[in-house]
Amino acid sequence: EDKVVQSPLSLVVHEGDTVTLNCSYEVTNFRSLLWYKQEKKAPTFLFMLTSSGIEKKSGRLSSILDKKELFSILNITATQTGDSAVYLCAVVEGSNYKLTFGKGTLLTVNP
Amino acid sequence: DGGITQSPKYLFRKEGQNVTLSCEQNLNHDAMYWYRQDPGQGLRLIYYSQIVNDFQKGDIAEGYSVSREKKESFPLTVTSAQKNPTAFYLCAAGERTDTQYFGPGTRLTVL
Numbered sequence: 553e554d555k556v557v558q559s560p561l562s563l564v565v566h567e568g569d570t571v572t573l574n575c576s577y578e579v580t581n582f583r584s585l586l587w588y589k590q591e592k593k594a595p596t597f598l599f600m601l602t603s604s605g606i607e608k609k610s611g612r613l614s615s616i617l618d619k620k621e622l623f624s625i626l627n628i629t630a631t632q633t634g635d636s637a638v639y640l641c642a643v644v645e646g647s648n649y650k651l652t653f654g655k656g657t658l659l660t661v662n663p
Numbered sequence: 664d665g666g667i668t669q670s671p672k673y674l675f676r677k678e679g680q681n682v683t684l685s686c687e688q689n690l691n692h693d694a695m696y697w698y699r700q701d702p703g704q705g706l707r708l709i710y711y712s713q714i715v716n717d718f719q720k721g722d723i724a725e726g727y728s729v730s731r732e733k734k735e736s737f738p739l740t741v742t743s744a745q746k747n748p749t750a751f752y753l754c755a756a757g758e759r760t761d762t763q764y765f766g767p768g769t770r771l772t773v774l
Contacts, residue, residue: 556705584761594667594753594765595706640705644761649694649713650721651763653705 555579556643558654566662569631573657575641576623585624586651587615588640595640598626631661666690667766669754674771676741676748684739684769686754695737696755696763699723706753712737741771749773 559574577585584602588595599608601617601624608615612631617624628635638658642651666689676682688695694713698706708721712731726745731737737756741748751770755763 558705561703586761588765594767597762597764600762642706649757649761649763650708650711651696651706651761653698653707655703655705 554654555652556641556654558639558641558657560657561655562658562660564660564662565631567631567633569661570627570629571631571659573626573628573639573641573659574623575625575654577641577643578622579643579645579652581646582619582622583644583646585617586642586644587624587626588642590638590640590656591636598639628659631659633661633663635659636661667754667756667764669752669766669769671769672767674769676771676773678773679743681740681742682771684741684752684754684771686737686739686766688735688737688754688756688766690756690764691734692756692758692764693734694757694763695731696757697721697727697729697737697739698753698755700751700753700768709739709752 556577586600587598599615604619612629615626638656640656642653668687670685696711697709700706707723710729712718728740753768754766757763
């Protein structure tokens with residue numbers, strides 16, 4: 553059974569739309585949750601979340617964590633074609649610094 | 664890519680051959696990781712090393728081997744025992760924190 557589940561698996565929107573990507577997790581000793589953006593090559597780091605209810609923001613991207621309900625969302629406002637990518641969510645549990653990834657959400661932004 | 668290099672970018676292997684993928688980092692990070700990514704899948708951990716001369720199996724270590732003789736280098740050997748080696752291989756490095764930074768990847772194809 554997957555420990556980290558992302559939804560939707562794929563999403564197609566038009567430029568200017570706002571999107572919300574979801575990541576739910578089920579781990580026994582949660583440490584942090586990370587979001588990455590992957591554009592056909594190496595994933596690039598977006599956010600690390602450790603505390604509930606504290607929004608992390610970078611430009612048009614923002615993310616928040618709910619440790620009670622065990623999920624995180626990644627919001628992208630005013631989407632652009634350059635936002636097209638796979639967005640990966642990963643969870644760190646325990647003290648071993650291992651990341652467990654979800655399958656990712658493929659976002660396509662059409663002009 | 665942040666100081667992590669992987670080579671080669673593309674690699675073709677005949678069945679029954681061992682191949683070694685290179686990963687080098689100049690970030691002075693203690694921990695290094697190898698992941699495998701298949702189409703439509705998230706990243707799965709093969710091996711990781713938190714310090715020189717020490718490494719641990721990840722979730723899918725069978726058919727792979729690693730070494731960590733130097734802090735900056737963490738080569739991965741894909742052996743003939745790996746039944747389905749065609750995939751995108753990503754190397755990452757991190758300090759003893761949760762954030763990992765990825766190299767550009769090696770795409771391995773078995774002919």
